[in-house]
Amino acid sequence: MAQLKAENDKLRRSNASLLVENAFLRQKIDALAKRYFGKKTEKLTPDQLQLLLSGLVEISEENEEEKEEPPARAPRKRSKPTRMQVPDDLPVKEELLVPEQVQAQPQLWKEIGRETLEQLDYQPGMFFKRRFIRPKYVRRDQKQQPPIVVPAPRQLIDRGLAAPGLLTQLLISKFCDHLPFYRQEQIFKSRYGVWIARQQMVRWTDQCVSWLEGIHRVMKREMSRSSYLQVDETPVTYLDRNARGGSAKGYLWTYLQPGDQVVYDWHPSRANSCLQHVLGKGFSGKLQCDGYAAYQRYALDHPGTELFGCWAHMRRKFVEAKEQHPRLVGWILKHIQQLYQWEDQLRQSRAGPTLRQTFRSSHHQMVAHRLFKAFEKLSIKTLPKNNLGKALSYALNQRASLERVLEDGEVELDNNLVENAIRPTAIGKKNWLFMGNKESGHRSAVMYTLIQSCRIIGIEPSVYLRDVLEHIPMLTHQQLADWTPKNWAIRKALIKAPARAA
Secondary structure (H helix, E strand, O other): OHHHHHHHHHHHHHHHHHHHHHHHHHHHHHHHHHHHHOOOOOOOOHHHHHHHHOOOOOOOHHHHHHOOOOOOOOOOOOOOOOOEEOOOOOOEEEEEOOOHHHHHOHHHEEEEEEEEEEEEEEEOOEEEEEEEEEEEEEEOOOOOOOOEOOOOOOOOOOOOOEOHHHHHHHHHHHHOOOOOHHHHHHHHHHHHOOEEOHHHHHHHHHHHHHHHHHHHHHHHHHHHOOOEEEEEEEEEEEEOOOOHHHEEEEEEEEEEEOOOEEEEEEEOOOOHHHHHHHHOOOOOEEEEOOOOHHHHHHHHHOOOEEEEOOHHHHHHHHHOOOOOOHHHHHHHHHHHHHHHHHHHHHHHOOOOHHHHHHHHHHHHHHHHHHHHHHHHHHHHOOOOOOHHHHHHHHHHHOHHHHHHHOOOOOOOOOOHHHHHHHHHHHHHHHHHOOEOOHHHHHHHHHHHHHHHHHHHHOOOHHHHHHHHHHHHHHOOHHHHHHHOHHHHHHHOOOOOOOOOOO
16 A cells, blocks of 8 residues: 555656646747747737647648659740840930039130930939030130040949939838839839849949948947947848858847937847947947847956846746736736836926936836845746746846846836837848848948938938938048938938037
8 A cells, every 4th residue: 555655646746747847838839939920019819829739730641642743844045134224215314514614714615525424313203314414625725735524423333324313212222111122123124114133233232332331330430439328139041051051140230329320230140249349349338238148248348338227128028927927927017017107207208317317216216126026035936947937037137237227317218229220120021031141231231220320310311322322432531420320410400419518
């Protein structure tokens, strides 16, 4: 009897262990289903989960054997590639470039010929030809002197047909409207009768970015001198023949100065050394980020960097555990919601950093102290591997950086602003799925930096890019700082210059 009782107890303990393991595995399946198939509101209905887990059909070997091989097709003859086809009846806009000497005293000069330069340009709704006419003149009383002519306008594309308006349209469609080049090729052909090969579009884009990356470098230097930044990174797949499966994963690092500008930086890795390419080795300021270890290692190596946490990241961890512990997690989320309600009130009243810090000291910190005290008690009796245990562990590990947010009125409650800056790139990924190579990542970083910075300060990206592409061939390196989106908008009186500290 004693032996049977011992075996029975052993079976019960084994059964209890299996039940715990089963519950843990179910939580992992639920979390994966939410991550890849759930709604953006972080909710997954039972109907969606049932649809996800049903419908798994095994393919029998008999069906595989019954498949017939498709008949061999005759090799298709490749036609000779043509880079462009432009209709002859496009409207023409002419620009007459006359030397200043001739304009001042036209009676002293005689025209002896003309030189023309023609480009394909675009404005919303139509293609047209842009024709520069440069008359050549000699003095009537000094015919032995060489003729004078206005120098040809410097071009973005050497001996190229694309004008700044067309190049602006390509860049805006690709990086702002997220249209791949093959779709732009189809649109131009079907709507306007203009055929431009996508390979040509790629070459033009590469040449434009080579001009614009000087502004990108200026913005990176300005970002490294900021006192408060939000940082996040997002993975992007790119093609790599040397990688397993023909593709690899790179990362688009995003640095946001709230209300000012954003800088994207491309790297094929997620190492903490990537931060030095923008922040440098001497960054001294506030860095708001999630709990990724690379930021902590960077802060340890750079004593001037002060890390601030993100309450939204912590909240998401508890949302994933809500189904298993609805009442307990509901109590936690209710307290976090109270913090955000106070933040909305402060934002609506346009409270400055000083007022926000005072309000947080008297309201937010009391709620945060109650939450972390509950987290410490719950962590003792909660399994560390389930969703609630992971959420508690994350919150307690990030406690110092999360509480630091409530002690500084300049810092936002979460990192959502930089995540909003990443969102347009995520929309693009759904359209073009992957990048062609590593260099494509750098081109995207440069263009996203300019376009999203325009959006942050409220100016139209296409107007900014058109003006920059018109003038950048004539600019020096020292003049590039005046052509960042913010400084350009200040010069054009589209936004006010920031007030200088006394």
